Amino acid sequence: MSHHYIQFTDVHYAYPNGYEALRGITFRVTHGEKVALLGMNGAGKSTVLLHTNGLLLPSKGEVNVGGIPVTKKTAPGVRRAVGMLFQNPDDQLFMPTVEEDVAFGPLNMGLEMAEVQRRVREALARTGAGGLEKRSPFQLSGGQKKSVAMATILSMEPEILVMDEPTAELDLAARNKVIDIISRYTHTCLIATHDLDLACGLCPRSILIDGGKVVADGPTEEVIARLKEMI
């Protein structure tokens, strides 16, 4: 993957119950950009994120990641490049111990055990979750779960980071830790959030979605002003 960009071209998506979540979304996030995805509840932000690594496929239009159109066939390859942080860490953590959970992605990538160990160690250290290796993910606090969930993504060393509400339900200290990790991440980053301070602090550009359509795309301050008008 030569360029870590995400391109949505006229993407439509309807859930099996008929609800049309995306109605012609078009935008491009270029290499190294940090972009916030803003919008009200049910606007379609999470649906957009699920399209970036082929967990959902458009019913019309095209999603292209780093020059590769996301299809059922290419999705496994795309997922190696796109790390996705889910909103609820309970959904993201499913292995018996923290270290096994963090190792899950790198092992699926077919890496050598020594390399997997290095990545597990480094990812846990980066997210401040070092020392939790042998703990069960279910016994952790909300902040710790989020840190470990973040480590599960960073251990895959993704070229593109996609996050759904990374600071939701976190206390100030945990929130600051997450912000610190994102700010030090140098690759392409797409963050769906209601945290406007986070959007202002980290993302020079924002995309505002409403009713499954892009209604504003530009500098974050301007997009937030538009969002406030809508409210």
Add this chain to the structure above:
Amino acid sequence: MERIEKAITSLQRMQGSGPESGLHPLCLFVITVAYLVAMLSVPVSAFTMLLWFALYPVVMAALTGLDFTRIFTGSLIALPFALLIGLFNPIYQTRTALRVGSLAISEGWISYLSIILRSMLSVQALLVLVSGKGFTGLCRSLESVGMPRLLSTQLLMVYRYLTVLLQEAVDMTRARRARGYGRRHLSMKMWGAFCGQLFLRTVARAEAVNRAMLARGFDGRMPRYQPVRQRWTLRDTLTLGASLACFALLRFVDISRIFTHLL
């Protein structure tokens, strides 16, 4: 609700690797299978032979650093079923099997006690196995003796689903209590709705977990994270050999009779 939370804790306790027994998972698995075969094949009438097999869970719990009280308490789950299975034996098998002083004990009572003991010992042996190596370890052991990987993945998934199911049940019970205004029990009609909602919620959660797994490259096979590969050692061979010899001895020789003769 406390009971559901306790069940989650028990499940989580079993999910990990458990205390490090040092034994190879396959060794512990083979020992357990051999124990079950030997113990369950003891004739019903040879109750005294069966009693010696009760030592196994105690010894294994001590060797693997497990709390036997917890193992014993866990095995009580089988008790109601065992009590029901042999309920009519004392009624139909009335022939006297042995006398203790003036008390005549019928064959029915012996077989009834035998069923109860066998059930509890079987569950205890399985609990020692699962607690010793964790459910994951157990699945890996089954894989190493030829069980298809697909099946062990399915087992691990079912295990994960159980946790999700119980977590959702706790959340729903809490929500109901918060708005139940002291009403303790659900009506039959509400039970139906509760179970339906629980199913829908767990399916939604399971889908979300599956998405998270796919996002990290899951291709239908659970990868194995083993930084230090546990090898089969001389200790495993010796333990296995000694265990098999003990089981054979307990199965084919009535040690109680030998002791009685000696005394």
